[in-house]
Amino acid sequence: MNFDEILKNLEAAHLRRRLQVVDSAQTAVISLNGRQLVNFCSNNYLGLAADPRLVEAAGEAAERYGWGAGAAALISGHMSPHETLQKTIGGFFGSDGVLLFNSGYHANIGAIPTLVDREGEIFSDVANHASIIDACRLSKVPVSIYRHCDPNHLEELLKRPATRRPRLIITESLFSMDGDHAPLIEIANLAEKYDALLYIDEAHAFGTCGPDGRGLWEEVIQRKAMSLSAAHVIRMGTLGKAFASFGAFVISDPVITELLMNRARSYIFTTALPPAVAAASAKALEIAAKEPERRERLWRNVTLLTRLLDRESASPIIPFLCPGNDRVMQATNDLIEAGFYVQGIRAPSVPEGQERLRITVSAHHTEEQVRALADALKTL
Numbered sequence: 001m002n003f004d005e006i007l008k009n010l011e012a013a014h015l016r017r018r019l020q021v022v023d024s025a026q027t028a029v030i031s032l033n034g035r036q037l038v039n040f041c042s043n044n045y046l047g048l049a050a051d052p053r054l055v056e057a058a059g060e061a062a063e064r065y066g067w068g069a070g071a072a073a074l075i076s077g078h079m080s081p082h083e084t085l086q087k088t089i090g091g092f093f094g095s096d097g098v099l100l101f102n103s104g105y106h107a108n109i110g111a112i113p114t115l116v117d118r119e120g121e122i123f124s125d126v127a128n129h130a131s132i133i134d135a136c137r138l139s140k141v142p143v144s145i146y147r148h149c150d151p152n153h154l155e156e157l158l159k160r161p162a163t164r165r166p167r168l169i170i171t172e173s174l175f176s177m178d179g180d181h182a183p184l185i186e187i188a189n190l191a192e193k194y195d196a197l198l199y200i201d202e203a204h205a206f207g208t209c210g211p212d213g214r215g216l217w218e219e220v221i222q223r224k225a226m227s228l229s230a231a232h233v234i235r236m237g238t239l240g241k242a243f244a245s246f247g248a249f250v251i252s253d254p255v256i257t258e259l260l261m262n263r264a265r266s267y268i269f270t271t272a273l274p275p276a277v278a279a280a281s282a283k284a285l286e287i288a289a290k291e292p293e294r295r296e297r298l299w300r301n302v303t304l305l306t307r308l309l310d311r312e313s314a315s316p317i318i319p320f321l322c323p324g325n326d327r328v329m330q331a332t333n334d335l336i337e338a339g340f341y342v343q344g345i346r347a348p349s350v351p352e353g354q355e356r357l358r359i360t361v362s363a364h365h366t367e368e369q370v371r372a373l374a375d376a377l378k379t380l
């Protein structure tokens with residue numbers, strides 16, 4: 001095994017990844033290698049990452065509870081701030097079944113194998129996130145991949161005789177790389193028709209989309225657009241993106257919550273989050289709920305940028321295709337020269353040939369910054 005060779009091959013294919021050090025807080029303008037750049041590639045959609053109220057909440061919790069949780073949640077690591085956070089999430093989403101995980105990655109790789117319990121089968125959108133792909137692998141059950149956002153293809157796969165139970169359909173609600181929405185109503189109707197559970201990854205939708213930022217499934221519920229029982233829907237959300245903190249949660253029927261707590265290995269066998277992190281997350285949820293103007297500013301910026309680029313987009317994630325690893329990394333460098341930071345996304349994060357700049361808009365961008373980015377993109 002020649003590790004050096006592997007890295008050289010990555011280099012030759014323009015696939016070698018390198019860390020960039022950000023030497024400032026995560027505000028609209030960041031300091032990167034000594035340069036001031038307007039950041040258009042963070043998932044800090046509501047502009048809360050550097051909010052002093054989060055810092056203060058973390059500081060107060062640290063004063064009172066110290067720093068580390070010291071053990072896994074089920075041993076002695078579940079502290080008052082974790083409990084308060086779970087209740088805050090439950091209040092925000094109107095659910096009694098909430099379980100905190102250490103990250104979205106942990107949540108997916110823990111919850112999904114637990115739900116299918118080696119006996120079921122999985123139906124997964126081809127564009128689902130790497131953490132879902134890994135969760136499918138860990139599940140050790142048959143996985144049928146359906147074409148991106150294609151309920152007809154999903155139905156073809158579901159129509160086959162069901163020899164395994166439960167059947168679990170998995171989709172993101174707002175897709176992380178294309179910024180498009182899953183056809184949740186159609187998928188939910190199929191879940192009902194074929195007696196399947198529905199697992200929705202709302203990592204990018206919570207805080208940004210749906211009624212009061214409660215995600216795209218909530219929109220379906222409010223429109224009373226389908227009759228799938230709530231007990232059949234499991235939702236995952238992260239605290240690392242719009243809520244600008246760290247950690248994640250799964251919302252489900254309380255029986256499922258209890259099952260996950262007892263069986264999900266990535267819940268059981270890892271140290272609980274530091275209590276101060278949980279306190280900052282609860283503060284972020286509170287601010288997101290009482291300052292709807294943040295979502296309004298976010299969507300105003302989305303509308304402005306998509307209009308300037310002559311696009312349509314229903315999300316703060318705006319892909320700008322630049323096929324070719326060398327081309328997309330050149331585009332990233334050109335934008336840095338122009339004062340903007342937008343990461344090029346290459347395989348395997350996206351399929352080969354679909355390399356792109358993944359532009360993300362935030363509530364903290366000014367109109368001038370958005371206009372200037374559109375101008376810079378046009379000259380690429």
Ligand SMILES: *Cc1c(COP(=O)(O)O)cnc(C)c1O
Pocket residue numbers: 103104105106108129131172176201203204238239240247248
């Ligand atoms: C970011 C992301 C995750 C992982 O969440 P973290 O809290 O960052 O680990 C899971 N699913 C999707 C779709 C994501 O974009």
